[in-house]
Amino acid sequence: MKRIIASFLTLALATISCQFFFPTQTPTTPPLTETSATTQWDDRSIFQKGLVTSAQSILNGLKGASVYHIDFNIESDMRHITGNEEVHYTNTETKDLTDVRFRLFPNILGGEMKISNLKVDGIDVDVKYDLRNSLMIVPFEKAFSPGQGAVISMDFAVTVPDNVDLNYGVEAYYDNVLALAHAYPMIAVYNEEGWNAEIPPQYGDVTFADMSFFIVKVTAPRRVTLVSSGRETDRSEDGTSQTVTYEAGPARDFYLAASDQYKVFTKQLGEITLRFYTRSDLQEGARSGLEDAARAIEDYSARYAPYPYTELDFVSTPTLALGIEYPGMIAITEWIIEPGQGYLEATVAHEVGHQWFYNLVGNDQLDDPWLDESLTQFVTLQYFTDEYGVNGAMGFRQDLQGRWDNINDARIPVGQPVASYSEDEYSGIIYGRGGLFFDALREKMGQVAFDAFMKDYAASLSWDISTPEKLKAIAEKHCNCDLTDLFQEWIY
Numbered sequence: 001m002k003r004i005i006a007s008f009l010t011l012a013l014a015t016i017s018c019q020f021f022f023p024t025q026t027p028t029t030p031p032l033t034e035t036s037a038t039t040q041w042d043d044r045s046i047f048q049k050g051l052v053t054s055a056q057s058i059l060n061g062l063k064g065a066s067v068y069h070i071d072f073n074i075e076s077d078m079r080h081i082t083g084n085e086e087v088h089y090t091n092t093e094t095k096d097l098t099d100v101r102f103r104l105f106p107n108i109l110g111g112e113m114k115i116s117n118l119k120v121d122g123i124d125v126d127v128k129y130d131l132r133n134s135l136m137i138v139p140f141e142k143a144f145s146p147g148q149g150a151v152i153s154m155d156f157a158v159t160v161p162d163n164v165d166l167n168y169g170v171e172a173y174y175d176n177v178l179a180l181a182h183a184y185p186m187i188a189v190y191n192e193e194g195w196n197a198e199i200p201p202q203y204g205d206v207t208f209a210d211m212s213f214f215i216v217k218v219t220a221p222r223r224v225t226l227v228s229s230g231r232e233t234d235r236s237e238d239g240t241s242q243t244v245t246y247e248a249g250p251a252r253d254f255y256l257a258a259s260d261q262y263k264v265f266t267k268q269l270g271e272i273t274l275r276f277y278t279r280s281d282l283q284e285g286a287r288s289g290l291e292d293a294a295r296a297i298e299d300y301s302a303r304y305a306p307y308p309y310t311e312l313d314f315v316s317t318p319t320l321a322l323g324i325e326y327p328g329m330i331a332i333t334e335w336i337i338e339p340g341q342g343y344l345e346a347t348v349a350h351e352v353g354h355q356w357f358y359n360l361v362g363n364d365q366l367d368d369p370w371l372d373e374s375l376t377q378f379v380t381l382q383y384f385t386d387e388y389g390v391n392g393a394m395g396f397r398q399d400l401q402g403r404w405d406n407i408n409d410a411r412i413p414v415g416q417p418v419a420s421y422s423e424d425e426y427s428g429i430i431y432g433r434g435g436l437f438f439d440a441l442r443e444k445m446g447q448v449a450f451d452a453f454m455k456d457y458a459a460s461l462s463w464d465i466s467t468p469e470k471l472k473a474i475a476e477k478h479c480n481c482d483l484t485d486l487f488q489e490w491i492y
């Protein structure tokens with residue numbers, strides 16, 4: 001997730017800141033929800049309504065993507081959550097795997113997550129923990145061959161921090177808002193590096209995840225409004241509690257926010273319903289944010305690929321970032337929704353851009369942050385240019401340059417992992433110089449070839465994971481040129 005770090009007007013570091021067949025469920029685990037009890041693991045029909053028509057064909061693809069059935073019970077104090085997860089995991093690699101690894105992010109976000117009753121296909125398994133208990137290694141009794149799958153089930157208990165001290169407060173109950181990011185046991189990505197897992201720096205994004213499917217049942221106090229990734233499919237109320245079921249997918253994460261302060265403002269854009277949840281006195285900002293979001297979606301859908309979901313929800317939270325992206329959801333820090341703050345449109349345009357570059361086209365956000373953050377900064381510059389012309393985009397261009405100027409235009413390569421930068425360098429290089437790199441790439445390639453490259457990049461890597469090598473190869477195909485020198489100057 002991300003954040004943009006400085007902004008437009010001042011660079012005073014306001015922090016703006018990812019077909020198989022298992023017909024039988026684990027017999028010892030009770031069904032999670034009515035939906036999941038009656039849903040076959042390979043039945044993707046429930047996800048169809050959450051996708052716009054042009055994106056629905058993806059439901060025939062993504063063979064072996066993980067399917068999560070999660071149950072969250074949020075207690076009345078909004079800080080203690082118990083739950084159950086059953087996930088159908090398939091080895092989609094080309095080699096045998098001896099274990100599967102889960103990230104338990106609450107253990108490094110200032111809260112706590114404890115796992116119990118873990119089973120693989122109904123059989124108890126002893127797990128190992130690492131990385132300050134943020135990594136759980138689940139061994140297989142016998143190595144899993146490619147295509148082999150299992151249902152892994154567990155109970156969990158989460159305590160959410162009551163402050164926003166760590167990682168911009170992505171996960172917190174603070175100021176009457178529950179921001180519940182990465183709060184379920186989340187399968188890590190396996191790639192040529194093996195299982196990807198590390199402790200993320202405080203100033204970068206936390207997750208790196210494959211496309212998955214989610215059916216999530218949330219039980220929470222009735223007084224709060226619940227907002228989540230995906231689409232609501234069922235709701236019931238009982239005394240002081242409510243139970244709501246959601247489907248989401250394909251998606252790289254599942255995010256939930258809840259508050260008793262939320263009012264909702266809505267805008268329809270073709271097949272897409274946009275909603276902004278915030279305090280009622282922030283109506284003006286919410287409506288303005290929805291207009292900005294609609295313009296950004298139209299611009300990016302025309303330039304890159306159609307926005308894939310039928311919903312996009314904004315929620316105001318007390319995050320210290322200006323905004324943070326999640327699949328089909330965006331968290332916006334509350335103060336910039338107030339009139340006259342000047343940060344809202346750039347933040348909305350940036351975070352909406354991440355729906356393409358982070359979610360639709362994924363990347364390793366810890367190793368290659370420029371593929372999501374720098375590209376999204378450029379996308380935001382392109383949004384301002386498309387909407388207001390070159391002169392109208394000058395403010396945002398100066399923002400990119402200003403961030404780089406803040407570190408004296410240091411020629412530090414753009415293509416490094418988050419952990420290799422100091423916090424100031426991360427802002428200056430990834431959010432400043434990196435955005436300017438794409439502008440230099442456009443100049444080198446020419447506008448027509450660059451536009452064709454961006455469309456091809458988004459289309460050919462939709463629902464997949466990009467790498468610097470893939471990006472460079474697609475660009476070179478479109479300019480019919482060798483871009484090594486340019487990458488040498490900026491990236492390597």
Ligand SMILES: [Zn+2]
Pocket residue numbers: 001002003004017350351354372373376
């Ligand atoms: Zn970002």
